[in-house]
Amino acid sequence: MSEKDVSSLKVNQDRLIGDIHHTCQWGTGERWGTASTETGMSRLSLSDADKEARDWFVATTKDLGCKTTVDAMGNIFAVRPGLNNNVPPTFAGSHLDTQPTGGRYDGILGVTAAVEMLKVLNENWVETEYPVGVVNWTNEEGARFPISMVSSGVWAGAIAQDHAHNLVEVGGGTATMKSELERIAYLGSVPASHASTPMAAHFELHIEQGPILEAENRKIGIVKGVQAYRWFTITVRGGDCHTGTTDFKNRADALLAASKMILQSHRAATKAKALASTGILTLRPGSTNTVPGTVRFSLDIRAAKDETVEALEEQLKRDFAAIAAGEDVGNLNEGGTPGKRCEVEWRTDSVSEAINFHEDCISCVTESARGIFGDRAEDLTKSMISGAGHDSVYTSKRVPTSMIFVPSKDGVSHNPVEYTSPEDCALGAQVLLGAVLRYDRMRAAR
Amino acid sequence: MSEKDVSSLKVNQDRLIGDIHHTCQWGTGERWGTASTETGMSRLSLSDADKEARDWFVATTKDLGCKTTVDAMGNIFAVRPGLNNNVPPTFAGSHLDTQPTGGRYDGILGVTAAVEMLKVLNENWVETEYPVGVVNWTNEEGARFPISMVSSGVWAGAIAQDHAHNLVEVGGGTATMKSELERIAYLGSVPASHASTPMAAHFELHIEQGPILEAENRKIGIVKGVQAYRWFTITVRGGDCHTGTTDFKNRADALLAASKMILQSHRAATKAKALASTGILTLRPGSTNTVPGTVRFSLDIRAAKDETVEALEEQLKRDFAAIAAGEDVGNLNEGGTPGKRCEVEWRTDSVSEAINFHEDCISCVTESARGIFGDRAEDLTKSMISGAGHDSVYTSKRVPTSMIFVPSKDGVSHNPVEYTSPEDCALGAQVLLGAVLRYDRMRAAR
Structure with a gap:
């Protein structure tokens, strides 16, 4: 694909926003406004609501022609084949679980935008050089099972799978991660490991969860690491x-x-x-x-x-x-x-410890934003570091990784009123799509 | 009585300390040391333990030849006759109730030292010009019924008697001050009022409840008011x-x-x-x-x-x-x-609001300390104001009043380890005795 071909692909804002809110029917939280989408989310990891969101993810990516794999931590990997399938896919993804009084964008935007990427590739008959994947990581929030980013941590070899399996839910219940994975039928037979399910790279679109982009009237955060x-x-x-x-x-x-x-x-x-x-x-x-x-x-x-x-x-x-x-x-x-x-x-x-994301990934995100904003890129993007932890912290320990941030209204997150405008969600998805395709080209060029 | 006669009267330290610890058998609190007296106190107002301490007070003062009156707030006034009994007595007193985790000196010292004063007067066959009284005020702490100094407040006309009677105990119980006064048989028929039970003056010996006297190596605080x-x-x-x-x-x-x-x-x-x-x-x-x-x-x-x-x-x-x-x-x-x-x-x-004690009372306390310390009075006494509230705040609104402080170890009070040495307790009692007798002489001289 030429640079021009990549730039011609457009995400469908309405379809993306439709997917975000469609998946929020499972685990709908506290209402804060009168519109149908003006509620928060309460979708704890491996709950019945999480199972329904997972089932949607599997069914949707299968419909889009992906091969899906579930590993022993319930991480779901959906892979769309490329021209050459003997190497690991370039991944985009995030998580579908939420805080008990969370919002509709944290994690959810990153997964649905990656699914939107697959839809754009399909409707434009795009053939990538290498496979492209979408991943949904389990229990990123650490809200139900008390280690944040635990399943990407197991995948990266930083946390022992048995230790993670034995985590007991907070709040006095007796369920463990393993018992809940079994109960909702998401205990995969593949070990949760970068060795079993390798990636070429990991890109993650996420809301900023802070006020800086909004305060400075910028649209895209090019995330160079985690503090x-x-x-x-x-x-x-x-x-x-x-x-x-x-x-x-x-x-x-x-x-x-x-x-x-x-x-x-x-x-x-x-x-x-x-x-x-x-x-x-x-x-x-x-x-x-x-x-x-x-x-x-x-x-x-x-x-x-x-x-x-x-x-x-x-x-x-x-x-x-x-x-x-x-x-x-x-x-x-x-x-x-x-x-x-x-x-x-x-x-x-x-x-x-501080995390430094990979130069290749950062440059793909930067190029992608430049492709969208042109001369205004300098004004509309900001090179920043993440203040919060994300699954990308663990993937970065094994494969080239970087993140893309979009503005959070009033900097609010982990709260039902968490909000990012449809335009900003779509811009973020557009940058994600461009970054993944540029990474695919970069791999091919080497 | 001449100045020399007054100065020759000595309080009995062992008897005073004996009385303090004797009364602490009722409502003994948390143990903090191994000696028999190394416990705190927990004698909430109008409890069974408080009734026993009150019964001791009434029996002891009656044995000493006093006439006792109980008013409608359970305040107990014990009066030792003088040569002329047509005028109100000069009073000394404080309170026998304690905090739930209080010590052995707060309030108790002031009452037992005033009783010791009566004992010294009796054993020396002293005839005062006017009657001398000892008062035990009810619920000074405000720990059980939630207004501090409530019964001296009623006596002074600052708090309505009905309002005080209807105070409900804290901690979820249903007892009121009135129901508890009835239950322990201390609801007197005399209205609680300065009009019904007049005083000529009110002196109160109390532990400092602060660290200043100890820190400055002084023995007696001459209290000029309350901040x-x-x-x-x-x-x-x-x-x-x-x-x-x-x-x-x-x-x-x-x-x-x-x-x-x-x-x-x-x-x-x-x-x-x-x-x-x-x-x-x-x-x-x-x-x-x-x-x-x-x-x-x-x-x-x-x-x-x-x-x-x-x-x-x-x-x-x-x-x-x-x-x-x-x-x-x-x-x-x-x-x-x-x-x-x-x-x-x-x-x-x-x-x-700030309280200024009466010059006459302050000068009697000052003279009394000078009689004991002589040339060292300036080094061993300190003119100070009280940081905490006391029944003397309310008596001062109706009659000449002042207070005497003695050192508190480490400034600690409202705590089981609250401590004042036997020597300091006796010094305070000695100053109290001298102040009351000097006030009696001052009245006679006018």
């Missing part, structure tokens, strides 16, 4: 005391110290071009007239590079220790009363 | 967002804003020579990777003067609004990233 992050629980111990009878200099106020630490984490992250966030804070004993003796808070630090996260962690360990000891950090003590020292303790809860 | 305080609930509203996908400038981080507010309240209170404290903080939604959209926190501001509290409230209202709007206050924004604005809302929960 590194570390999660910590910080405990600050001072002493409880009566707010009325204890002057400032006799207090070891754990909340005042924690407030300084939270502010300092924001300043240090700003300086490091990183992110630092506290989403949980609890304290004891919790009474209006008692100064808190113990405060515990979460700290989530993220950056594009592992070194940045490591350096920020080291700096904040020094800064928090100094703040607890009553030393001045960044003039935070200015105008206050020196009190008694607190103790601070760090616990590391999670470490996730 | 003003106001309690608020502050709500900061920003927007929830994903910690990984939302850059700083697109966040309305309610916890970052609240952290700045807490730090600023500390700075502004330092400048105003006031106190500001946050004891409760809750946030939503509460997930490591979600920036909190809503934070709610308590703010307790206190100062010796009402004007100081008012001015601090006004300043913090301006400062918090500026912080929420993203404006810089005190360089708190320095080195950070400007984000989106939050909203801030104040709710006033409680307003308590």
